[in-house]
Structures are given as C-alpha cells and as structure tokens.
Amino acid sequence: MKTNDVILQTASKVVFFIIILFSIHLFFTGHYHPGGGFVGGLMTSGAIVLLLLAYDIETVSKGFPIDYKILIAIGLFFAAGTAAGALLFNVPFLTHAFGYFDLPLLGKTSLHTAVLFDTGVYLTVIGVTMTIIQTIGESE
Amino acid sequence: MTNLLILPILIPLLTAIVLIFLSKWITAQRILSAVSAAGTFAACMILLRTVQEDGIQTLNLSSWQAPFGITLVSDMLSVLLVSTSTLITFCVILYSFRSIGKQRERFYYYPAIQFMLVGVNGAFTTGDIFNLFVFFEVMLMASYLLIVIGGTKIQLSESIKYILVNVISSAIFVITVAFLYSVVGTLNMADVSRRIAEIGQPPIITVIAVLFLIVFGIKGAIFPLYFWMPGSYQAPPVPILALFGSLLTKVGVYSILRTYSLFFYHDQPFTHELLNMLAILTIIAGVIGAIAYWDVKKIIIYNIIIAVGVLAFGISLATEEAYKGTIFYLIHDMIIKAALFLLIGVMIKITGTSNLRNMGGLIKKYPLLGWTFLVAAFALAGIPPLSGFVGKFLIVRAGFAEGAYIGSLVVLLSSLFVLYSVIKIFMNGFWKAPADYPGEEKQPVHYLWMPAAILVVVSILYGVGAEGMFPLISQATDALIDPAIYIDAVLKE
Numbered sequence: 001m002k003t004n005d006v007i008l009q010t011a012s013k014v015v016f017f018i019i020i021l022f023s024i025h026l027f028f029t030g031h032y033h034p035g036g037g038f039v040g041g042l043m044t045s046g047a048i049v050l051l052l053l054a055y056d057i058e059t060v061s062k063g064f065p066i067d068y069k070i071l072i073a074i075g076l077f078f079a080a081g082t083a084a085g086a087l088l089f090n091v092p093f094l095t096h097a098f099g100y101f102d103l104p105l106l107g108k109t110s111l112h113t114a115v116l117f118d119t120g121v122y123l124t125v126i127g128v129t130m131t132i133i134q135t136i137g138e139s140e
Numbered sequence: 141m142t143n144l145l146i147l148p149i150l151i152p153l154l155t156a157i158v159l160i161f162l163s164k165w166i167t168a169q170r171i172l173s174a175v176s177a178a179g180t181f182a183a184c185m186i187l188l189r190t191v192q193e194d195g196i197q198t199l200n201l202s203s204w205q206a207p208f209g210i211t212l213v214s215d216m217l218s219v220l221l222v223s224t225s226t227l228i229t230f231c232v233i234l235y236s237f238r239s240i241g242k243q244r245e246r247f248y249y250y251p252a253i254q255f256m257l258v259g260v261n262g263a264f265t266t267g268d269i270f271n272l273f274v275f276f277e278v279m280l281m282a283s284y285l286l287i288v289i290g291g292t293k294i295q296l297s298e299s300i301k302y303i304l305v306n307v308i309s310s311a312i313f314v315i316t317v318a319f320l321y322s323v324v325g326t327l328n329m330a331d332v333s334r335r336i337a338e339i340g341q342p343p344i345i346t347v348i349a350v351l352f353l354i355v356f357g358i359k360g361a362i363f364p365l366y367f368w369m370p371g372s373y374q375a376p377p378v379p380i381l382a383l384f385g386s387l388l389t390k391v392g393v394y395s396i397l398r399t400y401s402l403f404f405y406h407d408q409p410f411t412h413e414l415l416n417m418l419a420i421l422t423i424i425a426g427v428i429g430a431i432a433y434w435d436v437k438k439i440i441i442y443n444i445i446i447a448v449g450v451l452a453f454g455i456s457l458a459t460e461e462a463y464k465g466t467i468f469y470l471i472h473d474m475i476i477k478a479a480l481f482l483l484i485g486v487m488i489k490i491t492g493t494s495n496l497r498n499m500g501g502l503i504k505k506y507p508l509l510g511w512t513f514l515v516a517a518f519a520l521a522g523i524p525p526l527s528g529f530v531g532k533f534l535i536v537r538a539g540f541a542e543g544a545y546i547g548s549l550v551v552l553l554s555s556l557f558v559l560y561s562v563i564k565i566f567m568n569g570f571w572k573a574p575a576d577y578p579g580e581e582k583q584p585v586h587y588l589w590m591p592a593a594i595l596v597v598v599s600i601l602y603g604v605g606a607e608g609m610f611p612l613i614s615q616a617t618d619a620l621i622d623p624a625i626y627i628d629a630v631l632k633e
Contacts, residue, residue, distance in 0.1 A: 073160035080153055086143070093146045094202040 005054065012054035019047035027122055028115075037118035041125025048126075049133060057137055068134065072127035079120025082113055144190060145197045145214040147183040148222045148261045151176055156254035166245050170237055173250040177230040180257070184223040191219045192612065196619065196629035198267065206631050207331040213267035213630055216616035217467060221264045221394060224471050225387050227598065228478045229257045231591040235482055236379045238584040239489065244289050244377075252289070256282035256383065263391050267630055269320065270327045272395065273313050276359070280306050283388060286380045287372065298375035305368040309358035316351040323348070330630035333402045333623050341406035349404035349411045353396065353418075360392020362452055363421040366445050370429065373441045378485030381437065385444050386478035390470060393451045397466065400455055401620040408458060416456035420547050422449030423554045430561040434496045436484045436569070439561050440477070443520065446554055447473045453547050454535040462538035463617045468609070469531025472602060476520050476527065479595035480562070483513045486592065487569055489583045496565060501574025509589050510570040516596050517566055519603060521559035527603030 023043035030036030051060050086095040098112035143150075155176035162168045191197055197214040200206060214222075233253060240249060259279025266272050284306075288299040321327060323344055324335040336345055357365040373384055396415070404411050426449055429442030451473070454466030484494075486509055491499045503510035515526070522528035532555065539548030602609065619626045 069163075070161065073157055076157045076160075080150075080157060084150060084154065087150075090142060092199055092201055092203050093143050093150070096202065 009054045012050050016047050016051060019043060019050065023047065027118065030118060031112065031114070037121030038125055041122040042129065044122075045126045045129035045133075048130060052133070052137070057134065061134075068127045068130040070127075072124050072131065075120045075123030075125075075127055077120070078123060079117050082116040082120065085113070142199065144183070144187055145199050145212055145219075145265065148180055148187065148226060149212075149258055149265060151180045151183060152254040152257040152261065156251045156258065159251040159254060160248065163246065163248060163251075166242060169245065169250045170233075173233050173254060174230070176254070177226060177233050177257070180261075181223065181226045181230055184219065184226050187214060188219050188223055188612075191216055192615065196626065198630050207326055207328045210271050211267040211328060211330075211630055212265050213329075213626070214265055215619045215626065215629070216612055217394075217397075217619065218264040220467070220471055220612060220616060221390070221474075222261045224474050225260050225264070225390075226257065228386050228474060228595070229253065229383065231478065231482070231595050232379050232383050234594075235382070235485070235588060235591040238587050239485065240377060240379055241290075247289060248285065249289060252282045252285045253383065256286065256387070258282075260387050260391055264394060267329050268327055269329055269332060270317055272329075273310070273317060276313065276391070277310060279388065279391065280310070283384060286383070287376050289380075290377070292375075295375045298372045301368055302372040305358060305372075309355055312351065312358075313355045316348060316355055319344075319348050319351065328630070329398070329402060330627040334627055334631070336403055336406070337623075341404065345404065346407050346410055349400070349407075350414065352399050352404075353411070353415065356392045356395045356399070357418070358392075360389045360396065360452075361422075361445055361448055363418045363425055363449070366422065366425065366448075369445065370438060370441050373444075374435075374437050378481060378488065382478045382481035382485070385441065385481050386474045389444055389448055390474050393448055393455075393470065396452065397455050397463075397470075397620070401458070401463070402623050402626060405458065405623070412456045412458055415452055416544065416547060419449050419452035419456055420550050422446075422452060423550050425449075427554050427557040431557055431564075435494050436487065436496055436499075436565055437494050439496075439565060440480050440484060443480075443558060443561065444477060446558060447477070450532065450535065450551055450554065453539070453544075453551060454531075456547075457535070457538050457542050457544060459538050459542060460617055460621050461534050461541070463620045464613050465531045465534025465536075465538060467531075467613050467616050468534060468606075469528070472519070472527040472531055472599065475595055475599045475602065476516060479516050479592050479599060480513075480520065482588070482592035482595065483509065483516060484565070486585055486588045487513075489588065490580045490585060491569075491577045492579065496568045499569040499575075500572035501570070503570040504574045506585060506589075508593075509585065510566070512589065512593055512596050513570065514566055515600065516592075517559070517562035519596070519599050520562055522555050525604060527599045527606075529603065530606045 023040045026035035026043060027037060027040030048060065048064065083094045086093050096113045098110060100108055100110050103109050155172060159169055159172060162172065191214055199212045201210045201212065256279055259275050259282060262275035263272055263279060266275055284299065284303055287302055288295050320332065324332050326332055326335060361369045373381055400411065423446055426442050426445030430439055430446060433439050451466055451470055454462045454469065487499065487502065488494050490502065519526035519528050522532045532551065536548045536551055
C-alpha cells in the first residue's frame with residue numbers, strides 16, 4: 001500500500017513559513033534581545049529539514065537550488081570581509097562602525113556593521129548544517 | 141600600519157575561503173595557494189623587521205583596550221615561529237603538487253592546509269588564553285580533515301583515535317581555562333600573569349599549571365601522553381605528515397614555553413621539576429622507539445618525540461641560556477623535521493615501501509637525494525657547523541650550570557641514538573645493493589626533491605649563520621626571562 005502523507009506535506013508548507021519568519025526575527029533581534037546569527041541560522045536550516053522530512057531530497061534541492069558548500073564560503077567571506085574591512089580605514093582588525101539613519105518606512109534606524117558579520121555567521125551555519133544533513137542523507 | 145601583525149593570519153584565511161570557491165579548478169588552487177603562502181611569508185619578514193626595530197607589537201582587536209578585548213601579541217619568539225611555519229607550509233604546498241594526487245586536491249586539500257596555517261599562526265600570535273584554545277581548535281579541525289582525506293582504511297582507523305584523543309584534551313583545556321578564570325578573573329595572558337604575580341601562585345594555581353602541562357603535553361606528545369602519536373602520524377600521506385610533524389606538536393611546546401615562562405614561574409621547584417622529569421622520560425621513550433623500528437616513517441616520528449623531550453628539558457631549566465637554546469632548537473627542529481619527512485617521502489615514492497629492509501642502493505641513481513638526506517641527518521643529530529648544534533649545546537651547557545647532570549647527559553646521549561637512527565636509514569636505504577623498483581621512472585623525483593632541498597639549505601644557513609640569528613634569539617629570550625616586558629607591551633603601563 002502506498003503511504004499518503006498529504007496532511008504532513010500540507011502542514012509543512014504552512015509551518016515552514018512561520019519557522020522562516022521566526023528565524024529571521026531571531027536573526028535581526030540579536031543585538032538587543034536573545035538571538036543572533038547562530039540560532040537564526042540553525043532555525044532556518046531546521047525549516048529546510050522539515051521540508052526534507054515531508055518531501056524527499058530531490059524535491060527540496062529543486063526548491064532550493066543552492067550548493068551549500070558554496071554557501072559556507074560566502075558566509076565566511078562575509079564575516080572575514082567585514083572584519084578585514086577595518087584594514088581599509090587603518091583601524092584595528094574587527095573594528096565595527098555604526099550610525100543612525102532615517103530610512104523610508106522604517107524611520108530612524110540604527111545600522112551596525114556587526115549585522116554583516118552576523119550575516120556571515122547565519123549563512124555559514126545554514127551551509128554547514130545542510131551540508132552535513134544532505135551528505136549523510138545522500139550516502140548509501 | 142596598525143594591522144601588520146594580523147596579516148600572517150588573515151592572508152591564509154582569505155585564501156582558504158577563496159579556495160573553497162575554486163574547488164573544481166585544481167591548477168587555479170595550486171597557483172593561488174603557493175602565491176598566497178609566499179605572500180604570507182613576505183608579510184612575516186616585514187613583521188620580523190618591525191619587531192626587531194620597534195620591539196613587541198600588539199594589536200587590540202575591535203579597538204577594545206587591552207585586558208577587555210582580544211589582544212594579538214607579536215614578540216620576537218612568535219614572529220620567528222610564524223615565519224618558520226609559513227616557510228614550511230610553502231614548501232609542503234610545492235611538494236604536494238606532484239605527490240598528493242588529484243582526488244585529494246579536488247576534495248578541499250589546499251583550503252585545509254590554509255586553515256591549518258591560520259590556526260598555527262594564530263596560536264603563535266594570540267595574547268589571550270581562550271583565543272589560544274580557539275586557534276588550537278581551528279588547527280585541529282583542519283588536521284582532522286587532513287588526516288582522514290582520501291579515506292584509506294588505515295587513515296580511517298587512526299583518525300578515530302586521533303580525534304578522540306584531541307577532543308578529550310580540548311575538553312581538559314576548556315576546563316583548565318575555566319579553573320584559571322575562576323581564580324584570576326581574566327583571560328588576557330598579560331593580565332593573568334600580573335594577577336598571578338600579585339597572589340604569588342597559591343597551590344590552586346600550581347594545580348592549574350599541571351593541568352596545562354597535561355593539555356599541552358597531549359598536544360605536544362610528552363612522555364606518558366604521547367601514546368596516540370606514532371600510530372596517528374603514520375596514517376596520512378607524506379606532505380600532510382610533514383606538516384603535522386613540524387607544526388602541530390611544536391604549537392604544544394610553544395604553549396608550554398609561553399605559559400611556564402609567563403604564568404607559572406613562582407613555584408619552580410614543583411612545576412619545573414615535574415616538567416624536567418617528564419622531559420627526560422620523553423627523550424628515553426623516543427630513543428627506544430627511534431632505534432627499534434625499521435619503518436622510515438616510524439623512525440622520524442619517534443625523533444619528533446625525542447626533540448619534544450629536549451625542548452621540554454630546555455624549558456624546565458628556565459634560565460636565560462636554556463631559553464636561548466630552546467628557541468634555537470625549536471626553530472631548527474621545525475625546519476629539519478619537515479625536510480626529513482619530505483625526503484623520506486621521496487624515498488617511499490621511489491621504492492613503493494616504507495620498510496627499510498626492502499630498500500637499498502638509492503645513492504647510485506639519486507646521489508643528490510642521498511647527500512641531501514645525509515646533510516639533513518647530520519643537522520638533526522647536531523654535528524657542529526649545522527643547525528642542530530647550537531641549540532643543543534646551549535641547552536646542555538645550561539643544564540650543567542644548573543646542576544641537572546642526568547638530564548644533560550641524557551640529552552647528549554640521545555644525540556648519539558638520533559644519529560644512529562637516521563644513519564640507519566641512510567645506510568640501509570641509500571647504500572646496500574641496488575634493487576629494481578617497479579614504476580620508479582614515473583616518479584617526479586627531482587621535482588619532489590626540490591622543496592626538501594630548500595628546507596635543508598635554509599637549515600644549513602640557519603646553522604652557519606647562527607651568529608647572525610643570535611640577536612633575534614636574544615630578543616626573543618628577553619621577554620621570556622622578564623615577563624614584565626611582555627606585560628608592559630600589552631597593558632601599556
């Protein structure tokens with residue numbers, strides 16, 4: 001008998017977006033509240049893992065046509081690049097800068113280069129987790 | 141330029157990241173990794189000049205003031221070690237082009253080497269005890285990949301042991317740092333040293349000192365903790381083995397040297413005496429292994445243990461002369477071990493075996509290789525004009541001056557056995573009746589010989605030019621003898 005997981009798949013589709021939104025919330029709230037790149041990245045990959053459980057590897061990789069190993073490199077590049085950017089201004093490595101900007105819609109917002117560093121962490125964590133899970137899942 | 145001293149860490153890091161993108165294009169990977177290693181070496185040389193002229197360089201990362209942020213400290217000792225390890229990595233990268241094989245190269249071999257250089261250079265440069273742990277892990281993670289890359293049976297079984305041992309020792313490292321932090325309340329190494337001096341090393345600090353000795357002893361393979369090393373180092377291919385043998389254990393030795401000269405110098409009758417006894421036992425254990433085996437890899441691996449013992453003995457004496465000898469010997473040993481591993485790698489390539497009994501007569505066809513090996517062997521044993529002599533001489537003289545007669549005699553006698561063990565390779569491998577080895581014509585012997593020869597030449601220059609090196613070594617010793625120099629440079633008082 002062919003198993004039918006229509007309930008699982010339909011529920012996953014809905015829950016996936018909730019998890020993704022929560023992970024993005026965690027990522028952006030990291031400076032003032034608990035959260036940040038690491039846990040945000042883990043939760044994003046958790047959402048993708050949910051899809052992996054509900055569907056199969058081919059379907060999910062069709063949905064996210066990303067080479068996760070490259071994603072690791074991009075993440076590392078973000079982090080190292082932000083840190084090395086300090087070299088251009090001749091201040092010590094890893095020195096960050098921030099400022100307040102009046103953005104349309106959002107109003108007065110503080111922007112900090114630490115977010116770029118955190119983006120690096122976020123992408124690297126997703127890349128590493130998904131590489132591990134995909135490699136184990138695919139190997140016979 | 142304020143950021144000069146981070147370049148030996150940053151250049152390999154950025155290179156490693158770019159190399160991940162290039163994993164499919166082997167030629168591009170080779171060119172980029174060689175060029176970047178050469179560039180890193182150039183940066184090291186500039187840094188060396190700067191440290192020589194302006195004294196200890198420090199960099200407060202993120203612009204946070206010294207005890208509160210992570211500080212990178214480049215004194216003469218660390219800049220010498222950083223330059224040496226970069227040079228060795230450069231030669232190993234050149235050697236890998238024709239020996240490691242396309243399959244491994246496609247599977248992130250060069251990024252792993254660059255990440256390992258990041259870890260090693262970072263561990264030599266950092267001025268923060270927890271940051272030291274992090275760089276240890278960077279180095280070890282890369283070495284886990286390097287030891288298992290290729291996935292042959294022996295590599296798989298040995299990498300399990302290697303990872304297990306290192307995970308445990310890293311856990312002890314974290315626990316030890318936690319102990320230290322709960323006692324002194326700071327992680328900056330200069331600040332730790334100052335606070336220990338204030339409280340005058342109570343017994344709990346001595347316990348922490350012994351715990352550090354256990355941690356770095358596992359990493360650096362001193363006497364009861366070296367058990368994992370002969371097996372694990374035998375598994376990976378030769379270029380990787382050369383990197384491990386010359387860099388990884390020496391980071392452990394450097395950490396012992398740093399912590400025992402900067403933190404734990406108040407209760408020397410206990411801590412340094414313990415180190416002294418372990419050092420002597422390490423030398424003896426290494427000697428027994430070095431003369432027992434007929435496998436060329438094993439012989440050189442046990443020679444690493446002997447050298448670690450000699451270095452630990454030098455550290456345990458804790459006099460100015462002994463430190464000078466230790467630093468001199470440390471740099472010599474890194475270079476010559478890498479050269480020896482690369483040379484026996486060529487021998488293994490030619491003969492297709494690492495068993496000495498099945499080799500012979502190589503000098504007929506490969507005289508250049510043979511004589512290079514002989515020079516390297518003499519340098520290792522410490523024959524006077526060559527590089528091994530000065531360091532050992534200073535250590536032994538300091539030993540006699542301090543009344544450590546047994547240790548000094550063991551060091552002297554160990555040279556004899558070291559010489560015996562490597563001459564055994566020479567006599568059995570290069571002399572004896574020549575034999576035919578299937579497939580030897582196809583091996584790029586002359587190409588592989590070249591990087592090893594570069595290292596041997598450097599080692600000869602280092603030995604002959606000992607007079608020229610001496611001011612640098614003295615400058616490195618000053619900060620070890622007088623921790624106040626280091627502390628003032630970091631905390632800017």
